[in-house]
Amino acid sequence: MKILLLGKNGQVGWELARTLLPLGELISLDRQQLDFSNTAALPEAIASIRPNMIINAVAYTAVDKAESERDKAFLCNAHAVEVIAQEAKKVGALLIHYSTDYVFDGTKDTPYLEEDTPHPLNVYGESKLAGEAAIMASGVEYLILRTTWVFASRGQNFLKTMLRLAAERESLSIVSDQIGAPTWARVIAQTTAHIVQQVQRERAEKTFESGIFHLTSAGDTSWHGFAQKIVEVASAQRALTLRSLTPIRTSQYPTPAQRPHNSRLCTNKLTARFGLVMPAWDVSLELCMEELC
Ligand SMILES: NC(=O)c1ccc[n+]([C@@H]2O[C@H](COP(=O)([O-])OP(=O)(O)OC[C@H]3O[C@@H](n4cnc5c(N)ncnc54)[C@H](OP(=O)(O)O)[C@@H]3O)[C@@H](O)[C@H]2O)c1
Numbered sequence: 001m002k003i004l005l006l007g008k009n010g011q012v013g014w015e016l017a018r019t020l021l022p023l024g025e026l027i028s029l030d031r032q033q034l035d036f037s038n039t040a041a042l043p044e045a046i047a048s049i050r051p052n053m054i055i056n057a058v059a060y061t062a063v064d065k066a067e068s069e070r071d072k073a074f075l076c077n078a079h080a081v082e083v084i085a086q087e088a089k090k091v092g093a094l095l096i097h098y099s100t101d102y103v104f105d106g107t108k109d110t111p112y113l114e115e116d117t118p119h120p121l122n123v124y125g126e127s128k129l130a131g132e133a134a135i136m137a138s139g140v141e142y143l144i145l146r147t148t149w150v151f152a153s154r155g156q157n158f159l160k161t162m163l164r165l166a167a168e169r170e171s172l173s174i175v176s177d178q179i180g181a182p183t184w185a186r187v188i189a190q191t192t193a194h195i196v197q198q199v200q201r202e203r204a205e206k207t208f209e210s211g212i213f214h215l216t217s218a219g220d221t222s223w224h225g226f227a228q229k230i231v232e233v234a235s236a237q238r239a240l241t242l243r244s245l246t247p248i249r250t251s252q253y254p255t256p257a258q259r260p261h262n263s264r265l266c267t268n269k270l271t272a273r274f275g276l277v278m279p280a281w282d283v284s285l286e287l288c289m290e291e292l293c
Pocket of ligand 1: 007008009010011012013030031034035036037057058059060061076097098099100101128146147148149150151155156
């Protein structure tokens with residue numbers, strides 16, 4: 001099997017580039033090798049590689065910046081994805097693509113199901129939803145994996161920011177009325193690898209069915225709860241300057257992009273189809289932080 005991984009230097013892409021290695025011939029590309037801004041270059045790249053599977057970890061992920069860079073967000077998250085889906089269909093490749101809880105508005109009281117109606121609150125969410133729609137309209141065989149609050153020992157993320165601030169500041173105020181599941185990029189990559197193996201068998205047996213799946217850690221917390229856990233684990237590892245962590249409401253921390261209050265996604269469909277049990281967010285966090293220590 002020939003797997004084409006796009007976005008090998010992102011949080012999820014970096015983990016995929018390692019986790020997918022034993023599954024076949026892996027061709028991993030970064031932005032220099034394939035820039036999604038140049039959509040005209042995408043068909044030739046895919047046609048020349050002729051992969052059996054494309055795993056797309058590329059995304060424009062600057063949620064606040066997207067409010068003033070709508071075209072850039074849509075070019076990467078929707079238009080380029082549409083071209084990739086169409087080319088994947090032409091070469092008979094399965095497309096695995098990641099999406100986000102930000103396709104929902106967060107007004108539901110319980111975790112979102114895959115079939116719940118999306119209603120993004122921000123440009124990033126709109127662009128990711130347009131990417132999902134383009135894949136589904138293309139006729140390609142696909143899996144869309146929606147995840148949430150990604151952290152990793154590399155890249156830009158809440159964990160890395162909190163660790164830096166906890167060593168610089170004495171007090172911090174963190175939003176406590178947005179609820180979600182922090183999800184380790186490595187768990188996303190490992191889960192994807194298990195999925196790849198199963199769908200390879202399903203495709204060979206002609207039983208494969210495309211679909212959207214929610215892929216997040218088990219459990220939930222607020223950004224404040226996430227920060228508390230990071231500080232708790234970090235303070236056992238090193239000296240911190242941070243003395244107080246105050247919970248605040250979203251309205252006290254205005255950002256250009258509006259965010260959903262409820263980012264919880266139900267993962268029962270993923271467990272039922274692939275037999276995978278998602279680990280608790282705090283267990284993953286401790287493992288990731290052991291690596292950072
Ligand atoms: N981060 C989150 O909290 C979060 C939450 C929910 C869903 N997701 C979804 O999960 C997936 C993986 O996200 P992530 O956290 O791994 O994102 P990330 O760390 O921001 O990585 C995104 C990757 O996309 C690449 N990229 C951006 N624009 C590009 C372009 N024009 N051409 C080619 N490559 C480009 C980046 O390249 P450079 O390294 O060169 O910048 C980077 O390698 C995405 O689909 C994202 O929407 C993420």
